[in-house]
Amino acid sequence: MTEKLIFEYSQPGRGAAVQHPATHDAHALPAKFLRRGPPLLPEVSELQAVRHFTRLSQLNFSIDTQFYPLGSCTMKYNPRACNQYAMLPGFLARHPLASQSHGQGFLACMYELQEMLKEVTGMRGVSLTPMAGAQGEFAGVAMIRAYHRTRGDHERTEIIVPDAAHGTNPATASMCGCTVKEVPSTPDGDVDLDALRATVGPRTAGIMLTNPSTLGVFERRIMEVGRIVHEAGGLLYYDGANLNAILGKVRPGDMGFDVIHMNLHKTFSTPHGGGGPGSGAVGVGDRLLPFLPIPIVGKEGERYRWLAERDLPQSIGRLSGFMGNAGVLLRAYIYMRMLGRDGMARVAEYATLNANYLLHRLTQAGFDAAYPGRRASHEFIVTLKRQARTLNVTAMDFAKRLLDYGCHAPTTYFPLLVPECLLIEPTETEAKEDLDRFVEAMVSIQREAETAPATLKGAPHTLPVRRLDDLRANKHLDLAWKPQAA
């Protein structure tokens, strides 16, 4: 099943006329400002467009239709109420620069969201403005730089990241004009403290850590890591990608972190939307409070208002045209209110229960855990190194074959230091039966790998397309449709 391009439905003169504004005597602009010809947009009826995009949607896997255990991405159920109530007309119609007297309802939600995020992270201040995790990281590292600069400590431009870190961590450090120092992990998945001691020094700006790490284990010596970095004059950055694992159980502020970003589209279940929008709200401890990105919602008596340049003169500044992804923040607010105080810890508890159960079932079935002596956090790694060696099938082959079994693939080939890895994160919203079904699929694929490896190599077989030629995509760039190519 495939669907032709929207342009291939187009006929000159067709259109969804009911969507066009009433015609007027146009007030003409001088010709020098006008475009030479019409843009290449489809001319289709409303039904043709609706049918086309509905059919396209049906080519996707999604949480609403499949188990989606994509490690480090927290693909949990996105409650429909969050969408419905964030899209009330009063919220949608409000202009970002409308008078604050016309925004008290919205601002109340944002203020309370800031307060709730402070409480679950143990931080002193929160800014909601970063528009994705990577922008939250940027804000965090920019604040660390601003902190050192304010103290006249201009040499501190090195950011330390563990080898298991997300690619965004080193990329962020570069965007902030810092250099990256990598520290290795020990064989059982913790940060190598001796290597860390050897790395810190007068140039250390800070360390970026995910805890639990992307290896799916909790960094047990986190207090020692903090001590080493703080004593060297650096600050601690918490990458909140895996906050789901510890929500309500441990707070990054209590672990000694100076700054944290949260992926609200992970932990607080706002939709991933096929690649966004996200939200990367940041929280800080005392040291970094003056540097938070603006705007922030303040409360004076019973009135809410934006705090901006005048209120926070040392801020690292603005990161978006207005205030970030407001509609995403409303969804996170609604989700947190529905979970309530007790629901926070339940997220971590059941996410961890599901991960450990799934890990246990898979190892029982003969799969190799990458860190066998360790408890799983909310996710864990299976390595297919043995299968690759003995059966010549790869993690990618397993991943593609899983699609035929109706499961989205786990994260493959990340973290980079574990060979042939599948990073599996079931999340708390999956039922035991769905986890059991995933184990059955993995067992069945293992059998196929032993008896009919070609089935894996050629997978997927049942999706709209078979495996795609990525090399050709890279070499013969075809990035936009052209009429003559039709």
Next chain:
Amino acid sequence: MPFIPHTEADVRAMLDAIGVGHIDDLFEEIPAQLRAGPLAGIPAALNEMEIGRLMEERAARDGRSLCFIGAGAYEHHIPSAVWAIVTRGELYSAYTPYQAEASQGTLQMIYEYQTMMASLTGLEVSNASLYDGASALAEAALMAVRAHRRSRSARILVPRTVNPTYAKVARAIAGNQNLVFEDLPYCTDGGHTIVESLRRFEGEDITALVIQQPNFFGTLEDVDELTDWAHAHGALVIAVVNPSALGILKAPGEWGARGADIACGEGQPLGVPLSSGGPYFGFMATRMEFVRQMPGRIVGRTVDLEGRTGFTLTLQAREQHIRRGKATSNICTNQGLLMMAGTIYLSLIGPKGLAEVASACVTHTHALVAALSSIAGVSVAFDRPRFHEAVLQLDRPVGPVLDALAARGIEGGFDLSEHYPELGPALLVCATETKTQADIDAYAWALGEILQAPHPDPLP
């Protein structure tokens, strides 16, 4: 338990399988002294009925005003089908299309989007979206520095007619990599950037010139002359454009003799509600020669094992998950769902509809300016052709006038006095295709009444 499906029997069976007595035993690796206590600051849970009622009340409290504010976010008609499709679970709850075979819907939509944006901007390639218009300018500046190999200065000229928030955001994001953003003054008669203001840079190393069309004042810039000056003096051109305006205005790829090099901007006018500032989507397009310097995701068309057409993420060697510290940007999650809204919007509205939307904007703003400037105490600041915004000067401070209008249910515009004190009490107003003559009359009547009162706070 909200959203958790486990029965007591499930929990028992799962713990037994793992071999522990309690769920809490699974957290044994976390040092005991770090365990969090109860979260006293989080209120007790609400069920869906209760949260629904709370949100209804809060949304209603904010009311619904007649809005004449633009300044970077614009009220347009959004076809009902746009959000009906975008909120389908298959699009709404999918992730970034890393598993291409299981994400052909998302990938094909991105390819269609890239095609539309490339054509709209008159350039060859578009990425799959950035966060918003402001951060897109920051990324465009960083990209220009990478793309312009002969330029060593990382100096970017930013006319003061560029959205001042965009300029701030560009500094906040790109300043850490030692980019230098230099202001250019504007012509006080026309509210536009003039080539004469660029003369003092001749002979110097300039990496790029930013040109916003229409500019922040709504005025049309002489994009051809500015583009040609930049190219003649070795600088790249970054176009900041409004996608609705491109229904009629010259595409950046057509500016001057060679066209702009990078186009970027705010995609919100294409089917995305105002919603207090986001989520919106930033867009970016460029020439093929610079594609490897472009940040963000890009989709390519290719074939599968059987030779069937399919779509996949491509040129990933630019991105953070491959290149890590040497990536073109740290961007990972972008604004996929909003990009889809834009694609569906453009498909429904079509080339004719987009041109009509743009023309209606011009016409309605013309009518708005005529109605408001006939009021005593209101004058029009600039005399150049404009798109859908205009600067008005008042005979008294703008803030209290806007408050008085807001009290009557009218959002009267954006107060320019903080960003442009030299203009005195100046107000930026906007009328898109959504504004009727009756709306405009209502605004003019209210403003007339407010300005009839003696100045409580007369200007010196």
